[in-house]
Amino acid sequence: MPSPDPRPRGRYVVLEGGEGVGKTTQVRRIVDRLGANGIAATPIREPGGDPFAEAGRALLLGDLDREPEAEALLFNALRAQVLHTRVLPALAQGTWVIADRSRLSTIAYQGHGHGLDLAWTRAVCASVTSLCPPDLEIILHVDEATAAQRRADRGTTDRFELLDHGFHRRVVAGYLAEAEECGIPVIDAGGTETEVEAAIWDVLEPLLPARPVLR
Ligand code: Z5A
Numbered sequence: 001m002p003s004p005d006p007r008p009r010g011r012y013v014v015l016e017g018g019e020g021v022g023k024t025t026q027v028r029r030i031v032d033r034l035g036a037n038g039i040a041a042t043p044i045r046e047p048g049g050d051p052f053a054e055a056g057r058a059l060l061l062g063d064l065d066r067e068p069e070a071e072a073l074l075f076n077a078l079r080a081q082v083l084h085t086r087v088l089p090a091l092a093q094g095t096w097v098i099a100d101r102s103r104l105s106t107i108a109y110q111g112h113g114h115g116l117d118l119a120w121t122r123a124v125c126a127s128v129t130s131l132c133p134p135d136l137e138i139i140l141h142v143d144e145a146t147a148a149q150r151r152a153d154r155g156t157t158d159r160f161e162l163l164d165h166g167f168h169r170r171v172v173a174g175y176l177a178e179a180e181e182c183g184i185p186v187i188d189a190g191g192t193e194t195e196v197e198a199a200i201w202d203v204l205e206p207l208l209p210a211r212p213v214l215r
Helices: 023-036 051-061 068-092 103-113 118-129 144-154 165-182 193-207
Strands: 012-016 041-045 096-100 136-141 186-188
Touching: 012 023, 012 103, 012 193, 023 041, 023 096, 023 193, 041 068, 051 068, 068 096, 068 103, 068 118, 103 118, 103 165, 136 165, 136 193, 144 165, 165 186, 186 193
Parallel strands: 012 096, 012 136, 041 096, 136 186
Antiparallel strands: none
16 A cells, blocks of 8 residues: 655645736745745646646637627636646645636636626536635735736736726726625735735635744
């Protein structure tokens, strides 16, 4: 009989929120901070994460017209792919996975933003993420002007960023509604990078392994 694996299972933490709130920046900082605390961690982004999902990302963020249902299903198909190829193997090795977006993005963008039936959208997402439910989801939130300024500073655009203000307001309102309904923590991401990192760390700290008591 194989001996039990002594490594603890890693944790799967997802950062969520509208464009320009600072998710990518914070994913990097949290991965680095976990590493500095002796915890192996790897970043992933959705859509994307492995060669197949990155090819799908190009299709999703490209210009081809599509129906919202097809878009929601494709985001979920790529999610299933990376849960199998990246997330589950990392967690089994004891490595933490810090993700830039997951199911709440589909619910906020395709559900609240594009007006897809919310019960259907949530059910599709729940079915896929049941492969590996996140240990923690955190929503980063900033006011509209700050998000717009950060996007302008970064300087790239994709098809979602080109959608109108009404769409983006519905997305942000959708995130806040989901947070309220499901008890998901919302962090004010309007401060400095260091302040936002500290606020995320406070929420994440209960997941950290207990330190051995020194005698
Ligand atoms: N999408 C969807 O519709 N459905 C789904 O299911 C999924 C996704 C999974 C993916 O785009 C698109 O796919 C996304 C939703 C849709 N729509 N859009 N657009 P992406 O992956 O290319 O980009 P994003 O996820 O939207 O992220 P982003 O726009 O790159 O923003 P961010 O990651 O939240 O922010 P950032 O890149 O970390 O920071 C932006 C700039 O602000 C940058 O110059 C930073 O240096 C700066 N920054 C960051 N934090 C701070 C602080 N605290 N102070 C000052 N400046 C800061």
